[in-house]
Amino acid sequence: QQKVQQSPESLSVPEGGMASLNCTSSDRNFQYFWWYRQHSGEGPKALMSIFSDGDKKEGRFTAHLNKASLHVSLHIRDSQPSDSALYFCAVSDSGYNKLTFGKGTVLLVSP
């Protein structure tokens, strides 16, 4: 079973709408959950990390973590066409900052 599972596989929202992505890990030894974004032809870029229960907000992006269920979500408010990309959830463990990634969610924001 994959250690990091993401849903949905793909998501389409209108410009200005809210996009919600989900991630669950089976690793109780995690240190941080991370969200990364990858545009076509580029390397992944970190959006934010979260460690504590509750919400963490950075601009239009809000992550919510429930440590008991090892579930994290990412909400993108006022989605823009430039937000169209592949979004990865990843967990860092207590070792040497190894990131374990999920398969990703493809987000399409249509004008």
Added chain:
Amino acid sequence: DPKIIQKPKYLVAVTGSEKILICEQYLGHNAMYWYRQSAKKPLEFMFSYSYQKLMDNQTASSRFQPQSSKKNHLDLQITALKPDDSATYFCASSQGLGGQDTQYFGPGTRLLVL
């Protein structure tokens, strides 16, 4: 200016050959990594280095050998190439090895093995 340089951008190789993927980072970071991304698997951790020392190795095959000649360099040598090695290889770096340290990824080298 790009802060993490990976060369070449594209690479075509024949089965059984050997290639070296180059990575240089100009972020002043102390830790560097290699990841692999293929159509079949999500982004996959391969190695982590700190101050030019190997810290973690998650590759099952000794055909993959990282090489660090300077603190800001981490090359990846791949020998006896197989078609299954076809993937995009990303180099990354971070200030330290803590779980809170952001990893910054390079643009990748896309390898195709025929």
